[in-house]
Amino acid sequence: MNDEEIYSEDAAHYLPVFTRYKIILDHGEGPYVYDTQGKKYLDYLGGIAVNVLGHNHPALVQAISTQAAKMIHCSNLYYTEAQAKAACQLSKVSGMDRVFFGNSGAEANEGAIKLARKYAHMSDPDKSLIIAANNSFHGRTIATLTATGQPKYHEGFGPLPDGFTHVDFNNIKQLEEKMDDKTCAVMLEAIQGEGGVHVPDADYLQKVRALCDKYNALLIFDEIQCGMGRTGTFFAYEQFGVKADIVTLAKGLAGGVPIGAFMTSNKIAAAFHPGDHGTTFGGNPLACAAANVVLNAIQHNGLMENAKAVGAYLTEQLKGLQRKYPALIKEVRGRGLMIGMEITQPGRAIVDECLKEGMIINCTAGNVLRFVPPLIITKQHVDELIPVLDKVLAKHN
Numbered sequence: 001m002n003d004e005e006i007y008s009e010d011a012a013h014y015l016p017v018f019t020r021y022k023i024i025l026d027h028g029e030g031p032y033v034y035d036t037q038g039k040k041y042l043d044y045l046g047g048i049a050v051n052v053l054g055h056n057h058p059a060l061v062q063a064i065s066t067q068a069a070k071m072i073h074c075s076n077l078y079y080t081e082a083q084a085k086a087a088c089q090l091s092k093v094s095g096m097d098r099v100f101f102g103n104s105g106a107e108a109n110e111g112a113i114k115l116a117r118k119y120a121h122m123s124d125p126d127k128s129l130i131i132a133a134n135n136s137f138h139g140r141t142i143a144t145l146t147a148t149g150q151p152k153y154h155e156g157f158g159p160l161p162d163g164f165t166h167v168d169f170n171n172i173k174q175l176e177e178k179m180d181d182k183t184c185a186v187m188l189e190a191i192q193g194e195g196g197v198h199v200p201d202a203d204y205l206q207k208v209r210a211l212c213d214k215y216n217a218l219l220i221f222d223e224i225q226c227g228m229g230r231t232g233t234f235f236a237y238e239q240f241g242v243k244a245d246i247v248t249l250a251k252g253l254a255g256g257v258p259i260g261a262f263m264t265s266n267k268i269a270a271a272f273h274p275g276d277h278g279t280t281f282g283g284n285p286l287a288c289a290a291a292n293v294v295l296n297a298i299q300h301n302g303l304m305e306n307a308k309a310v311g312a313y314l315t316e317q318l319k320g321l322q323r324k325y326p327a328l329i330k331e332v333r334g335r336g337l338m339i340g341m342e343i344t345q346p347g348r349a350i351v352d353e354c355l356k357e358g359m360i361i362n363c364t365a366g367n368v369l370r371f372v373p374p375l376i377i378t379k380q381h382v383d384e385l386i387p388v389l390d391k392v393l394a395k396h397n
């Protein structure tokens with residue numbers, strides 16, 4: 001198909017739920033992607049915080065190819081070495097006893113919600129309330145959509161399930177007022193992603209932990225976007241000195257192969273019995289082989305240190321632009337290579353113009369330019385971004 005045919009087939013046949021950019025991507029190499037015209041782009045979006053090892057990473061390609069040649073899928077009725085290895089690695093990095101693999105972030109959160117409910121109901125059948133944050137994002141299934149604290153995603157999909165409510169992120173007083181013995185779980189992103197890259201105060205998550213302990217409620221951390229080494233530690237919550245009862249991962253976990261996971265302790269896991277949860281595809285050897293490469297690379301190839309160092313450099317450079325354009329740039333915030341630049345106008349035009357200049361960035365929450373690149377980028381890649389961004393921002397100042 002030529003480009004025009006691809007656009008017209010998509011327009012005729014694909015469900016029109018995405019606002020796409022008008023380029024057709026063909027292949028990638030490290031932090032770069034190339035369109036069908038051969039134009040090169042530096043990828044500061046990384047497939048939305050997914051391509052943590054960049055594109056076409058040799059070890060990842062090798063592992064996927066080798067596993068595909070052996071076996072792609074066999075169902076969870078049998079054991080595979082790839083799955084056992086991935087579960088073992090994840091429980092080591094998280095300090096959690098048990099792991100369950102699904103295929104996406106929404107599925108990971110859906111499983112976490114089911115587990116929290118089942119666990120709470122063992123002590124009290126009315127202990128059902130899940131408290132999540134305004135501005136959060138937890139997925140698109142009916143339950144995770146309900147957990148997502150953004151009314152625009154709810155519109156038209158009711159009736160939504162009972163037992164969910166929201167409080168402002170980083171507002172401990174509101175949480176305190178909502179919580180009681182009927183609270184089943186509090187579900188939070190340690191650093192909010194889609195909502196605009198919001199980092200909580202240093203002691204907020206510790207206070208949330210204390211409230212959960214007081215009311216015997218579970219704390220669920222959705223690390224789907226902020227986890228996998230992106231913020232400089234394997235999980236973002238580590239930087240706040242707290243531990244959750246259930247943690248979810250997805251996006252970067254297998255470097256682009258669909259996967260999701262939730263992890264928990266033996267005590268909580270004991271609420272689930274054979275038949276209580278399941279999946280056909282989840283944890284298949286192909287996805288797990290990919291996850292094993294990524295988990296290995298993050299722990300042993302210095303990617304967390306790189307995310308921290310290059311992230312600090314990128315933040316500093318973006319703050320330089322903020323000083324240059326104070327009326328346009330309101331704030332630069334984030335941790336490691338999860339950075340948001342809040343501007344005082346809608347971000348779409350800036351994203352479009354950066355794309356024309358060969359720079360892939362993204363805008364979330366309407367006016368927050370978001371940088372979640374592969375964790376392999378270097379200072380040179382930052383030096384490639386900044387002059388382009390400067391030139392584009394100058395036109396909007």
Ligand SMILES: *Cc1c(COP(=O)(O)O)cnc(C)c1O
Binds near residue numbers: 139
């Ligand atoms: C992307 C995301 C999800 C949903 O993941 P999907 O794979 O799209 O279902 C959930 N939580 C957070 C924090 C995310 O960033």
